[in-house]
Amino acid sequence: MxxxxxxxxxxxxxxxxxxxxxxENDPEVVKKITQRDTLPLESAKDIDVLYSEYGEVQFRLKSxxxxxxxxxxxxxxxxxxxxxxxxxxxxxxxxxxxxxxxxRYTKKxxxxxxxxxxxxxxxxxxxxxxxxLIWKEREHKIYSDKFVTIKTQDKIIYGVGFSANExxxxxxxxxxxxxxxxxxxx
Numbered sequence: 144m145x146x147x148x149x150x151x152x153x154x155x156x157x158x159x160x161x162x163x164x165x166x167e168n169d170p171e172v173v174k175k176i177t178q179r180d181t182l183p184l185e186s187a188k189d190i191d192v193l194y195s196e197y198g199e200v201q202f203r204l205k206s207x208x209x210x211x212x213x214x215x216x217x218x219x220x221x222x223x224x225x226x227x228x229x230x231x232x233x234x235x236x237x238x239x240x241x242x243x244x245x246x247r248y249t250k251k252x253x254x255x256x257x258x259x260x261x262x263x264x265x266x267x268x269x270x271x272x273x274x275x276l277i278w279k280e281r282e283h284k285i286y287s288d289k290f291v292t293i294k295t296q297d298k299i300i301y302g303v304g305f306s307a308n309e310x311x312x313x314x315x316x317x318x319x320x321x322x323x324x325x326x327x328x329x
Contacts (some may be wrong), residue, residue: 166298183210183220202230225256229310237258238310239263242276252280264311270294283309291316
């Protein structure tokens, strides 16, 4: 019986040592698993928000998903994209912005839109397309350093970088690369 206990004890020790030396932990995987604040504080699906000031609707925001992170620099993320409609004082849509991804930094009052960004000015019938757009809310400015395409009623302009006021009624392309006239058909 004593021999059996010694043999069983040796087998258990051998198995434990094998398991101890066979395990290898990737430090990055361990960091991700144990890291705090990787999940959003709040998450919402299929949001539709109307924002108003003094009884007047300023904008409407729709998104399939909104995640709110409360970190040192809090932010809201739109990982599945968003669409915003801006309204004039008569509640007519004056401009729209959509993208496949967005992030808004709460304290900085800055939003970054990425991937298939489209800005439309309904009043002037103009459209901007780019892969990245930054909106500085305090300055009421939008800009990009990426390739842009702006379509007006009579031409299409290509360039790298642009800046505009937030409702896209006054804009400038930093480095124009080409302009093409659009022929109107009667």
